[in-house]
Amino acid sequence: MTLVNGKDFKGRVHKALKDDELRANFRRAMDGLMGKRAMQFTDGDEWTRLRNLGESIKKRALSKLPELLERLEENCTKNGIKVHWARTVDEANSIILEILKSHDVNTVVKGKSMVSEEMELNHFLGDHGIRALEADLGEYIVQMAGQMPSHIVMPAIHMNKGQIAKLFQDHLPDTPYSEDAAELTAIARKELRREFMEAGAGLSGVNFAVAETGTLCLVENEGNGRMVTTVPPVHIAVTGIEKVVENLSDVPALLSLLTRSATGQPITTYFNMITSPRKEGEKDGPKEVHLVLLDNGRSKVYRDTETRDTLQCIRCGACMNHCPVYTRIGGHAYGGVYPGPIGKILTPQLEGLDEYPEHASASTLCNACVEVCPVKIPIAKMLVRLRDENSGNCPHGEHPLKGRGTKSSTLENAGWSGWAAMNASSATYKVATTAMSRIGNLLPQASPMLKEWTSVRVKPKFAKKTLHQMAKEMGLKDE
Amino acid sequence: MSRTPIEKPKSVYFFGTCLVDLFYPEAGVAGIELIKREGVEVIFPQAQSCCGQPAFNSGQRDKARDVARAQLDLFRKDIPVVLPSGSCAGMMFKHYPELFEGDVDYNKACALANRVYELSDFLLNVLKIKLTDKGEPMRVTWHGSCHSQREMGVRSQPKDLINQLENVELVELKRETECCGFGGTFAVRQPEISAAMVSDKADDVEATQAQKLVSGDCGCMMNITGHLDYRKSDVKGLHLAEFLWERTNDPR
Amino acid sequence: MNKIVKQEILDSLRNASSSKGDFVTDKSVIYDKKWTQEQKIERFCQVTSAVNTQIKQTTLRDAQRDLIDLLTEKGVRHLMQGSPSPIAKEITDNWTATDTGVKLRSYDQTIEACKEELFSVDASLTTTVGAIAETGSLILWPTREEPRLLSLVPPIHVALVYEDRFFNTFLEAIEQEQWTTHMPTNALLISGPSKTSDIEQELCYGVHGPKELVVMVIRNN
Numbered sequence: 040m041t042l043v044n045g046k047d048f049k050g051r052v053h054k055a056l057k058d059d060e061l062r063a064n065f066r067r068a069m070d071g072l073m074g075k076r077a078m079q080f081t082d083g084d085e086w087t088r089l090r091n092l093g094e095s096i097k098k099r100a101l102s103k104l105p106e107l108l109e110r111l112e113e114n115c116t117k118n119g120i121k122v123h124w125a126r127t128v129d130e131a132n133s134i135i136l137e138i139l140k141s142h143d144v145n146t147v148v149k150g151k152s153m154v155s156e157e158m159e160l161n162h163f164l165g166d167h168g169i170r171a172l173e174a175d176l177g178e179y180i181v182q183m184a185g186q187m188p189s190h191i192v193m194p195a196i197h198m199n200k201g202q203i204a205k206l207f208q209d210h211l212p213d214t215p216y217s218e219d220a221a222e223l224t225a226i227a228r229k230e231l232r233r234e235f236m237e238a239g240a241g242l243s244g245v246n247f248a249v250a251e252t253g254t255l256c257l258v259e260n261e262g263n264g265r266m267v268t269t270v271p272p273v274h275i276a277v278t279g280i281e282k283v284v285e286n287l288s289d290v291p292a293l294l295s296l297l298t299r300s301a302t303g304q305p306i307t308t309y310f311n312m313i314t315s316p317r318k319e320g321e322k323d324g325p326k327e328v329h330l331v332l333l334d335n336g337r338s339k340v341y342r343d344t345e346t347r348d349t350l351q352c353i354r355c356g357a358c359m360n361h362c363p364v365y366t367r368i369g370g371h372a373y374g375g376v377y378p379g380p381i382g383k384i385l386t387p388q389l390e391g392l393d394e395y396p397e398h399a400s401a402s403t404l405c406n407a408c409v410e411v412c413p414v415k416i417p418i419a420k421m422l423v424r425l426r427d428e429n430s431g432n433c434p435h436g437e438h439p440l441k442g443r444g445t446k447s448s449t450l451e452n453a454g455w456s457g458w459a460a461m462n463a464s465s466a467t468y469k470v471a472t473t474a475m476s477r478i479g480n481l482l483p484q485a486s487p488m489l490k491e492w493t494s495v496r497v498k499p500k501f502a503k504k505t506l507h508q509m510a511k512e513m514g515l516k517d518e
Numbered sequence: 519m520s521r522t523p524i525e526k527p528k529s530v531y532f533f534g535t536c537l538v539d540l541f542y543p544e545a546g547v548a549g550i551e552l553i554k555r556e557g558v559e560v561i562f563p564q565a566q567s568c569c570g571q572p573a574f575n576s577g578q579r580d581k582a583r584d585v586a587r588a589q590l591d592l593f594r595k596d597i598p599v600v601l602p603s604g605s606c607a608g609m610m611f612k613h614y615p616e617l618f619e620g621d622v623d624y625n626k627a628c629a630l631a632n633r634v635y636e637l638s639d640f641l642l643n644v645l646k647i648k649l650t651d652k653g654e655p656m657r658v659t660w661h662g663s664c665h666s667q668r669e670m671g672v673r674s675q676p677k678d679l680i681n682q683l684e685n686v687e688l689v690e691l692k693r694e695t696e697c698c699g700f701g702g703t704f705a706v707r708q709p710e711i712s713a714a715m716v717s718d719k720a721d722d723v724e725a726t727q728a729q730k731l732v733s734g735d736c737g738c739m740m741n742i743t744g745h746l747d748y749r750k751s752d753v754k755g756l757h758l759a760e761f762l763w764e765r766t767n768d769p770r
Numbered sequence: 771m772n773k774i775v776k777q778e779i780l781d782s783l784r785n786a787s788s789s790k791g792d793f794v795t796d797k798s799v800i801y802d803k804k805w806t807q808e809q810k811i812e813r814f815c816q817v818t819s820a821v822n823t824q825i826k827q828t829t830l831r832d833a834q835r836d837l838i839d840l841l842t843e844k845g846v847r848h849l850m851q852g853s854p855s856p857i858a859k860e861i862t863d864n865w866t867a868t869d870t871g872v873k874l875r876s877y878d879q880t881i882e883a884c885k886e887e888l889f890s891v892d893a894s895l896t897t898t899v900g901a902i903a904e905t906g907s908l909i910l911w912p913t914r915e916e917p918r919l920l921s922l923v924p925p926i927h928v929a930l931v932y933e934d935r936f937f938n939t940f941l942e943a944i945e946q947e948q949w950t951t952h953m954p955t956n957a958l959l960i961s962g963p964s965k966t967s968d969i970e971q972e973l974c975y976g977v978h979g980p981k982e983l984v985v986m987v988i989r990n991n
Contacts, residue, residue: 049708049710052708052710052711056710056711056714363696363697363699364708367718368711399577400703400707400708401708401711402701402704403664403700403701403702403704403712403715404575404665404701404702404704405664405696405697406665406668406669407664407668407696407697410668420616423574423575423577426576427577429577430576430577430578432577432578432579432581455573455578455581456581458572458573458581458585459573459578459581459582459584459585461567462536462567462568462585462588463567463584463585463587463588464588465564465565468568469564472539472540475540476540488706491705491709492706492709492744494709494713495713495717495745495748496716496740496741496748497744497747497748499541499740499744500541501541502540502541502542502544504543505539505543506534506538506539506543506546506547507534507539507562507564507566508543509543510532510534510546510550513547515550515562516559516560516561516562517561517562517563517564518561518563518592
């Protein structure tokens with residue numbers, strides 16, 4: 040299963056929109072998640088203050104990112120955690136392979152890690168004869184189905200019980216068909232228990248990496264995260280470099296914002312804070328703990344202070360839960376690892392606008408995401424920046440993004456120049472609008488731009504007189 | 519969004535917006551009449567055109583600035599500028615300062631931005647109008663644009679105004695705050711997604727069994743009623759200003 | 771080799787524009803969350819029982835009897851505790867298999883040596899470092915005596931928390947107990963039994979962690 044790229048966005052959108060079952064699944068799921076989140080933030084004052092705090096914590100950390108990464112490495116190392124740096128996903132994959140090979144590992148059990156999806160780690164390890172088994176139930180399901188997760192927090196949100204029941208029956212030995220969620224969960228528990236016990240290594244992501252104490256923090260509900268970071272003799276944690284926070288006291292605010300925004304829970308079942316491998320006299324825990332710090336384009340995003348805001352993300356998924364576009368097209372349509380609003384701004388920056396040319400325009404800029412982002416990422420502003428970059432027209436940003444000018448079109452530029460000329464002069468505006476009100480209605484339905492509109496709507500009707508004319512007739516003062 | 523409350527002014531500027539100018543001038547006229555009826559003088563600078571939003575949202579920032587710049591000198595008096603569109607008001611209020619940052623006209627742009635009001639907010643909170651319903655019983659539903667809600671803080675004001683009308687039953691739209699799929703050029707760049715969104719919105723409108731759909735933004739209106747008419751729906755759409763004026767004016 | 775990569779990444783970051791702003795950290799929104807001891811306990815119970823945690827309020831004197839009653843009701847035959855046991859003597863002393871039908875076991879070897887046993891035992895009993903009222907969470911700092919897997923593997927986890935160990939918020943616990951000066955190998959917040967809604971958003975308990983969490987709140991009288 041490899042990463043789908045951004046090239047056939049419209050084709051995938053078309054397919055998704057026609058899939059009634061997918062649309063129903065997502066509508067129901069998003070409505071549920073939105074409702075749950077709303078119940079957590081009924082106090083508007085608390086929400087405002089807490090998200091301001093969250094934003095300032097992330098901005099502070101980002102303002103000192105290189106220093107904090109060094110401090111994180113220093114403290115982790117003091118604690119006995121081995122720290123590795125990787126510029127690219129290839130480097131990260133190689134580092135992990137080397138660690139696993141040095142311990143003769145043939146099965147790695149995994150907690151949820153979106154960064155490992157960026158690396159296509161499972162695929163890579165598979166090519167090298169190592170089995171990477173997802174242990175988070177949603178990831179376990181999509182792995183079995185040979186699919187990518189369609190949501191960053193609820194990977195199997197696009198599937199219903201019938202689909203999952205069939206999957207288990209087809210793939211697991213001696214497993215009857217059952218649509219009962221408790222039964223399906225029990226089956227997964229039993230299958231994975233043995234795997235936890237026997238795996239040579241465990242791999243996890245990191246929600247917050249604390250520079251002050253060299254501590255890795257993980258959130259989860261199921262217990263697989265604790266399993267993979269405690270039972271196998273080796274634990275490898277992978278994270279993007281933007282996940283570091285300065286102080287331990289920064290964590291509670293971010294944790295509260297994360298769990299309440301993501302699934303409407305005051306906190307997840309487990310919050311797991313790892314500061315070292317097994318110490319002398321301790322009876323369990325991995326004997327070796329590794330931390331892989333991955334760049335993969337984040338230092339590029341970091342380069343200018345406008346795009347840097349993208350790195351504030353704590354991966355809660357609230358933006359996509361509230362996005363009317365995501366709700367209708369689902370996660371897979373976006374290609375790449377991260378769907379929804381955060382995916383729309385992050386993926387083109389990491390991979391290039393040329394690789395994901397449609398992302399920036401796949402939004403009405405409704406700001407529903409902006410309203411709920413717990414760390415106040417200005418997503419709509421970022422989308423407009425990406426549109427500017429796409430058209431290559433007015434690169435006002437400090438650093439050009441890869442693929443600037445991807446959607447640049449002489450025809451479109453000329454069209455907008457014409458529009459600007461018309462609107463920037465009151466004389467030409469008057470002439471043009473008078474003309475439009477006289478003959479605009481004669482424009483054929485099939486004209487470019489109009490034909491997309493009229494495929495599901497009636498042609499907009501130009502009024503006989505413009506408001507300018509009527510205002511004059513009303514005798515309104517001009518200044 | 520709390521703005522410093524202001525006293526009822528003697529006069530205001532009216533910025534019609536290009537969509538109203540070309541497609542719904544009667545909404546503009548109604549907005550003007552509603553203000554005039556409260557004894558406020560309305561000034562309509564004839565040289566106005568467009569706020570620049572279409573270009574701003576389409577990656578054509580320079581051109582947006584050129585057009586926006588042409589509006590700056592038309593509204594120089596320190597009086598409110600009222601717009602019958604939350605979307606265009608949001609462009610000026612929220613984005614003009616950003617658009618002109620580092621520009622020689624920055625102060626002018628900020629001065630204008632701070633005086634911009636969306637019509638329903640102005641009528642309710644500044645003019646504090648009281649409406650007397652002169653129409654027949656009717657059921658309506660309301661759709662507010664995303665920008666009027668999220669950039670101009672206009673959520674309850676239009677509904678408060680409609681609820682002043684005795685004979686009007688206001689039925690709330692399901693998923694009222696969800697986008698209708700217009701998004702300016704989005705409807706043309708991502709037509710399939712836009713069509714899916716407007717179709718769902720129209721389903722929700724029809725489910726209210728309202729006779730009229732009232733909206734504060736002509737972009738949304740063009741989109742939703744355009745689709746409702748395409749479906750040959752019985753629900754008719756009109757702008758809030760036109761609706762309020764119709765209901766409270768003496769029948770001709 | 772890795773040092774070069776590290777330098778390249780750090781250099782990239784250092785060459786970037788400086789962030790602008792003060793980034794004032796005003797934590798008053800968290801400090802404002804304050805309750806009395808009774809309120810803290812009540813809130814803790816309310817929040818955690820909403821996610822299926824079972825609560826038993828008891829005293830040191832009655833704890834053993836209450837514990838045995840609830841274990842018997844659940845059909846538990848083997849209860850594992852830490853070794854040497856850090857549990858209050860009143861609770862585990864004079865405990866015999868014949869009297870209660872529940873055998874007391876100890877996690878007294880490394881996981882490598884007792885894996886099969888740990889994975890087959892019915893229930894575990896641990897102490898806690900405290901609890902958090904705001905989120906309904908237990909704080910555990912696993913130790914040499916009470917290892918990490920003790921609270922994770924057995925399908926029923928019984929945890930003891932003393933009434934004077936309730937904190938308003940997670941932040942309060944961190945600051946009051948000065949966590950940064952002595953972080954343990956592993957610190958945990960446990961807020962209920964293991965759960966998931968990955969299957970059509972339907973809530974199911976007991977995925978990989980315990981299916982049941984029982985919290986015994988030890989009161990003074």
